[in-house]
Amino acid sequence: MDFKQDVVTTLHDLQVDNKRLEREIKEYSEDRPLSVIVPMLYDDLKRESADRIIEKLNHCTYINEIIVALAAKNEKEYRETVRAFSRIDIPHLILWCNGPSIRDVLMELKNEKLDILKYKGKGRDVWIALGIATIRSHAIALHDADIITYDEYLPAKLLYPLIEPSLDYSFNKGYYARIGNNTLYGRVTRLFVQPLIEALIEKLGYEVGFLSYLRSF
Structure with missing residues (x-):
C-alpha cells in the first residue's frame, strides 16, 4: 500500500508484473518510438557492470535505438567500444562525444556564436546525445553504465510512465537501493x-x- 506521496509522485516497484509491463511497452512503442542513452567513459567498459548492461539491453526489444555517449581518449578506445556493443542486435550508435567529428560540428556552432566547446564532461555528452535522440524518439531513457544490479526491465520502468496513454507524465526519475558490501x-x-x-x-x-x-x- 502506498500511504504517502510527496510533491513528486512516486511509483513504487511492488510486485510489478514485468512480463506484462514489457508486453504493454512493446505495443505502445510501435507508435511512440523509444531510445536509451548511456553516457560512459571508456574506462567504464572495463567494469563488470558494462558486460551485464550490454547483455541485458539486448533483451530490450521494445527499444528502437540505443545511443552510447562515449568519452574516449583516442580512436583505439572508440573502436574497442564499438566492438563491445556490436553484440547488441538492437539499432545502436556509439557517439564519440570528444572525437574529431563531433569537435568539428561544435566548432561550426562556435563560429555561429554558440560555444559549446567550453563545456566538458558527461553533462555535455548527454545533451549532444539528446540532440540526436529527440529527432527520432517519443520518449528517452537515460542511465549510467555502472549499475551492477541492471536488468532488462530497468529501461521499461523508466519509459512506461512516459508512454502509457492513460498517464500524463513528461519526466520520470528512477531510483534503486544503493546498498552493497555493508x-x-x-x-x-x-x-x-x-x-x-x-x-x-x-x-x-x-x-x-x-x-x-x-x-x-
Missing part, C-alpha cells in the same frame, strides 16, 4: 544535496516551491 552508497544525495537544500531553506527563512520540489527527490 556500505550505504548514494553519498552525493545524502551528504551534499539534502544538507544544501536544508541550508538554503534556513538561509531564506521559508521554503520556496522549487526547493520543496528538489527535496522530494
Whole structure:
C-alpha cells in the first residue's frame, strides 16, 4: 500500500508484473518510438557492470535505438567500444562525444556564436546525445553504465510512465537501493544535496516551491 506521496509522485516497484509491463511497452512503442542513452567513459567498459548492461539491453526489444555517449581518449578506445556493443542486435550508435567529428560540428556552432566547446564532461555528452535522440524518439531513457544490479526491465520502468496513454507524465526519475558490501552508497544525495537544500531553506527563512520540489527527490 502506498500511504504517502510527496510533491513528486512516486511509483513504487511492488510486485510489478514485468512480463506484462514489457508486453504493454512493446505495443505502445510501435507508435511512440523509444531510445536509451548511456553516457560512459571508456574506462567504464572495463567494469563488470558494462558486460551485464550490454547483455541485458539486448533483451530490450521494445527499444528502437540505443545511443552510447562515449568519452574516449583516442580512436583505439572508440573502436574497442564499438566492438563491445556490436553484440547488441538492437539499432545502436556509439557517439564519440570528444572525437574529431563531433569537435568539428561544435566548432561550426562556435563560429555561429554558440560555444559549446567550453563545456566538458558527461553533462555535455548527454545533451549532444539528446540532440540526436529527440529527432527520432517519443520518449528517452537515460542511465549510467555502472549499475551492477541492471536488468532488462530497468529501461521499461523508466519509459512506461512516459508512454502509457492513460498517464500524463513528461519526466520520470528512477531510483534503486544503493546498498552493497555493508556500505550505504548514494553519498552525493545524502551528504551534499539534502544538507544544501536544508541550508538554503534556513538561509531564506521559508521554503520556496522549487526547493520543496528538489527535496522530494
